Amino acid sequence: MSLKKIRLATVWLDGCSGCHMSLLDIDEAILAVAQKADVVYGPLVDAQDFPKAVDVTLVEGAVSSQDDLEKIRTIRLRSKLVVALGDCAVTGNVPAMRNPLLTRKMLERIYIDGVQQTPGVPHEGVPALLRMAVPLHEVVKVDLEVPGCPPPAKSILFVLSELIEGRMPDLSSKVKFG
């Protein structure tokens, strides 16, 4: 008898890809996951638009731009469970370090101050930054938070294994921030 696979998505907002690297570090256990889950969206999947009717979406990174905000709202509407994966998604972490600075001043500092050749803040094709980079729970309901920078592969595997079996993982003894 073939059991129905869950529809799994992974998303990368304002993060460094380290959380996705840790996900890939589950090594051959990924084969066991693949037997029970179809990855319908993610950095390694050739799908442009976030699909409908996703069961579980793992989200790396903070919400930092207008694009991030629209994406996470769509993800929330189309996912049964949204999992904040890693400290950036859970607390803001590294992307939120810019929050004490005015966005305009920060961009001028990076792109104009001290730049010798063609100084100027890029606008074309660059998503507008939000005033602050914020964790997911500040803009959408989050079903599960998995801290760590990045979360260890064994914790991610535990989370995936439990969610695939329809259980909400108990992370109280398994994860830590940083």
Ligand code: SF4
């Ligand atoms: Fe990178 Fe750490 Fe943020 Fe994950 S939590 S995206 S590893 S900085």
